[in-house]
Amino acid sequence: MLAASFFALAAHAANIVVDTGHTPLRPGATAASGKVEYLYNLQFTNVLAGELVTQGEKVFRVAADGKEITLQERAIREPAADFFVSIHHDSIQQEWIDAGRRREFAGFSIFVSEKNPHYAQSLHCAREIAEQLLAIGEVLSLYHATLIPGENRPLIDRRLGIHRFDDLVVLKTATIPAVLIEAGVIANPDEEERFAKAETVQRLAHAIATGIRVCQKP
Numbered sequence: 001m002l003a004a005s006f007f008a009l010a011a012h013a014a015n016i017v018v019d020t021g022h023t024p025l026r027p028g029a030t031a032a033s034g035k036v037e038y039l040y041n042l043q044f045t046n047v048l049a050g051e052l053v054t055q056g057e058k059v060f061r062v063a064a065d066g067k068e069i070t071l072q073e074r075a076i077r078e079p080a081a082d083f084f085v086s087i088h089h090d091s092i093q094q095e096w097i098d099a100g101r102r103r104e105f106a107g108f109s110i111f112v113s114e115k116n117p118h119y120a121q122s123l124h125c126a127r128e129i130a131e132q133l134l135a136i137g138e139v140l141s142l143y144h145a146t147l148i149p150g151e152n153r154p155l156i157d158r159r160l161g162i163h164r165f166d167d168l169v170v171l172k173t174a175t176i177p178a179v180l181i182e183a184g185v186i187a188n189p190d191e192e193e194r195f196a197k198a199e200t201v202q203r204l205a206h207a208i209a210t211g212i213r214v215c216q217k218p
């Protein structure tokens, strides 16, 4: 019985919802080159989904088919899954762009909502993912905590770049643990160049998939 139980535990695959932020019609932020965020999100989630499968998880894709979908629909499409991750790439405030400050902003940030019914598990996973990203040398983007309208997101873990954003629709609507990741700041031309490389995406996707796998363990 022990061997059988061990096998069952080892073979357990978590069901992970991988949400591609935005749609082709409403593509999100604009990168320094003019390329839209949705395309970066799609490229990233294609690789992340592959990484999760390689690491033994089962993946459900949301918004990878290019069809319109509401934020609420995204979050509840797979209500019995174990974890929801939404992938985005960041812009910065227009006044910072206008002031020629694009290159000052780089790195990842992670968001959780206290209105999610599994806030503690969401935060636990956010921490595991951030640890993996820091371990491969990624840096934190902390400007969402700036005390100005449109930002002002409480930074609940400064070392790991984790913010609370209670009213983020996908996070508060999800009935399973959920995080949203801004993988990098594509409004910065240096960052955009980096994220255009398959090697960068592969490294980050591997780190995020590892963080997700680690936090699914009982």
Ligand SMILES: [Zn+2]
Residues within 6 Å of the ligand: 021, 022, 028, 029, 037, 088, 089
């Ligand atoms: Zn976005």
